Amino acid sequence: MKYVDEYRDPALAQRISAEIGKLSAGRPLKMMEVCGGHTHTIYKHGIEDVLPPNIDLIHGPGCPVCVLPMGRVDDAIAIARTEGVIFTTFGDMMRVPGSNGSLLDAKAAGADVRFVYSPLDALKLARQNPSREVVFFAIGFETTAPSTAITLLRAQAEGIRNFSVFCNHVTIIPALKAILDSPDLRLDGFVGPGHVSMVIGMRPYTFITRDHHKPIVIAGFEPLDIIQSVYMIVQQISEGRAEVENQYARVVRPEGNVKALEAMARTMELRPYFEWRGLGFITHSALKLRREYALWDAELRFEVPGIRVADPKACQCGEVLKGVIKPWECKVFGTACTPETPIGTCMVSSEGACAAYYNYGRFSMAAERAHLPTINLQPATQAQH
Amino acid sequence: MSTDTRIGEVLSKIERVRQTRRHKFYLRDEHITLSHGSGGKATHNLIEGVFGPAFSNPLLDRMDDAASFTVAGTEARLAFTTDTYVVSPLFFPGGDIGKLAVHGTINDLAMAGAQPLYLSAGFILEEGFPIADLRRIVTSMASAAADAGVMIVTGDTKVVERGKADGLFINTAGIGQIQSFGPLGQAHAQPGDKVLLSGPVGDHGIAILLAREALDIETDTESDTAPLYGLVAALLGAAGQGVHCLKDPTRGGVATLLNEVALASEVSIALDEHTIPVHAAVRGACELLGLDPLTIANEGKLVAIVAPEVAEQALLALRAHPLGREAELIGEVRAEPAGMVFLRTDIGGTRVLDMLVGDPLPRIC
Numbered sequence: 001m002k003y004v005d006e007y008r009d010p011a012l013a014q015r016i017s018a019e020i021g022k023l024s025a026g027r028p029l030k031m032m033e034v035c036g037g038h039t040h041t042i043y044k045h046g047i048e049d050v051l052p053p054n055i056d057l058i059h060g061p062g063c064p065v066c067v068l069p070m071g072r073v074d075d076a077i078a079i080a081r082t083e084g085v086i087f088t089t090f091g092d093m094m095r096v097p098g099s100n101g102s103l104l105d106a107k108a109a110g111a112d113v114r115f116v117y118s119p120l121d122a123l124k125l126a127r128q129n130p131s132r133e134v135v136f137f138a139i140g141f142e143t144t145a146p147s148t149a150i151t152l153l154r155a156q157a158e159g160i161r162n163f164s165v166f167c168n169h170v171t172i173i174p175a176l177k178a179i180l181d182s183p184d185l186r187l188d189g190f191v192g193p194g195h196v197s198m199v200i201g202m203r204p205y206t207f208i209t210r211d212h213h214k215p216i217v218i219a220g221f222e223p224l225d226i227i228q229s230v231y232m233i234v235q236q237i238s239e240g241r242a243e244v245e246n247q248y249a250r251v252v253r254p255e256g257n258v259k260a261l262e263a264m265a266r267t268m269e270l271r272p273y274f275e276w277r278g279l280g281f282i283t284h285s286a287l288k289l290r291r292e293y294a295l296w297d298a299e300l301r302f303e304v305p306g307i308r309v310a311d312p313k314a315c316q317c318g319e320v321l322k323g324v325i326k327p328w329e330c331k332v333f334g335t336a337c338t339p340e341t342p343i344g345t346c347m348v349s350s351e352g353a354c355a356a357y358y359n360y361g362r363f364s365m366a367a368e369r370a371h372l373p374t375i376n377l378q379p380a381t382q383a384q385h
Numbered sequence: 386m387s388t389d390t391r392i393g394e395v396l397s398k399i400e401r402v403r404q405t406r407r408h409k410f411y412l413r414d415e416h417i418t419l420s421h422g423s424g425g426k427a428t429h430n431l432i433e434g435v436f437g438p439a440f441s442n443p444l445l446d447r448m449d450d451a452a453s454f455t456v457a458g459t460e461a462r463l464a465f466t467t468d469t470y471v472v473s474p475l476f477f478p479g480g481d482i483g484k485l486a487v488h489g490t491i492n493d494l495a496m497a498g499a500q501p502l503y504l505s506a507g508f509i510l511e512e513g514f515p516i517a518d519l520r521r522i523v524t525s526m527a528s529a530a531a532d533a534g535v536m537i538v539t540g541d542t543k544v545v546e547r548g549k550a551d552g553l554f555i556n557t558a559g560i561g562q563i564q565s566f567g568p569l570g571q572a573h574a575q576p577g578d579k580v581l582l583s584g585p586v587g588d589h590g591i592a593i594l595l596a597r598e599a600l601d602i603e604t605d606t607e608s609d610t611a612p613l614y615g616l617v618a619a620l621l622g623a624a625g626q627g628v629h630c631l632k633d634p635t636r637g638g639v640a641t642l643l644n645e646v647a648l649a650s651e652v653s654i655a656l657d658e659h660t661i662p663v664h665a666a667v668r669g670a671c672e673l674l675g676l677d678p679l680t681i682a683n684e685g686k687l688v689a690i691v692a693p694e695v696a697e698q699a700l701l702a703l704r705a706h707p708l709g710r711e712a713e714l715i716g717e718v719r720a721e722p723a724g725m726v727f728l729r730t731d732i733g734g735t736r737v738l739d740m741l742v743g744d745p746l747p748r749i750c
Contacts, residue, residue: 001665001668001669001672004668004672008731008732009732010731010732010733013732013733014733043736044730044736045730045731045732045734045736046730046732046733046734046735046736047732047734048734049733049734049735050732050733050734104418104419104420105416105418107418107419108416108417108418109416117674223731223732224732328395328396329395333395333399334395334398334399334402335398335399335402339739340426340427340430341413358739359736359737359739360736360737
């Protein structure tokens, strides 16, 4: 398929990987892929098998579902249960457990929860159901915040009053700062988030190179994008450089997307602080609606309990999100906590490191242990079409 | 402790849990959610947790698509199955609920190696449903049955109040005569066997999804709904007892089906991603929506697990049939690690291919 196959060429992947091996000369290097989309690609395509063994990929906090604290899920469910509400959400959030069940459970118990692919679909529902209150569960980094912003602008322009947004948008830079300041972790470089950067551009990352002297390469989401980004990081390290580089130049512009940033700035402002699952409270790390948009702010229009809920004791999502432990090192990984019965958020979203590891990564571990041959299927037949 | 030893310990712990759960399904849910209808893990838990224990008997416990038995005092080997259809929308590109209700049940019989003979049809109609639509659906059922050489010989009609059913639901049951030579079933895959797939995957699920959701993605994707007995007969004719297992990848797709086989046969299955046929439009839609074509439903495809020595004839026989023109060899059966399906990815890595968890597309058939 055009624009896909070019980025999945196994021969090219092998060649770049060999170059990475040569350039890094076997030196163990730890790099964090910040974005959950990258974690998903890495596991879905088995990229760790392709990279030289001295390259260790650490999974970062960039899965918006994973970093949402349990209390916010409870708040969402409380809104969804309100009489007359149609609660809309991205599919990923449906199965995330709150302290007492998930949105899927609330739906089974009678709440009108629907999944949408875009906030504009939620606005459309509001237009079609004027007697109902339609609430959109807005989550995500700067990647999804602009579409929420545009939807708010449109709701305002059209005077749609039965629509509101439960805003949980977070920003990536404060989380990166928190990770770099954390004493637990030593990293050699970052694979930067592609879609976030498409919006915010390259400049916000300069503190990583200036203050922490770590290279960061903004990467695309296809397997070869990630492998090439790893190569670019290794190249910077070998040349003693620490710069913000852009591998995803076909999408990301240095200045970002000015229109998207404007729409966000018109409708949203920074919260003084916000709780991140596993990372705790981080100042100026999330967005809320501006006062001018209070009419469309679900937090003001509905009763939300707003109670902070501690994570289950056994859950080590926090350490996983900070990259301190690998998913399989968590005490409940794969036993009490599986994708069917998730305890922590990292096991729910397809972008979560634990779910990716459980669904896709286990084989490499099993193969390593049992010394299994890799798959190399010989065609059994010469049958022709 | 070294990392390797620790990885080993974690893995064996996970494996122990998986093994225990294999025969003991935990149904923790208090309510039915849409996941229980997905054909994936939740459906399994429901069947094993509620229906299995209540109805348990040797025929049912094999958990094949159809029950196979002989009638006392005769030589005739029969297969018997039932299926209920709740697809939304009722009419979709490539078919409608009626055609699906005939093909789906015929295919469950065909997967038992049986030539479908007789079907029943039960209708649950909602008050207010247009008779014109009912006529259209019934006509479509009749022509699907005639094309497949089966007769609809008994039926039932019920009507419920407005709002108690979404237009109409159809149940069909079917009886067929088993024509296969050897034992067929999901527990009969053996190490060394080859895995054949009769054509591109994902058409049905994506056609329904695009017909239903307002996604504004335009494709010419049509449901692949088709009766598969002809293809099965061609395959059995060419490969005979070498055919060990036949299944149609409906809800849960190829991934769920192969996991069921790996568990039931206590084998491992290795697939090569680049050999798996997927139409470009389906692949594109899956890329956009974050879906895996291997977990999407099909209604006119089959997976055959065959002995290595007959793999070539089997593949040629599939390709010689109009419904199997794009058949491919997609993988092989191995002994270890039992109960696991894995995939050599397009980029050359390896990953586990698990059953479908959750339900991206409810009410697909």
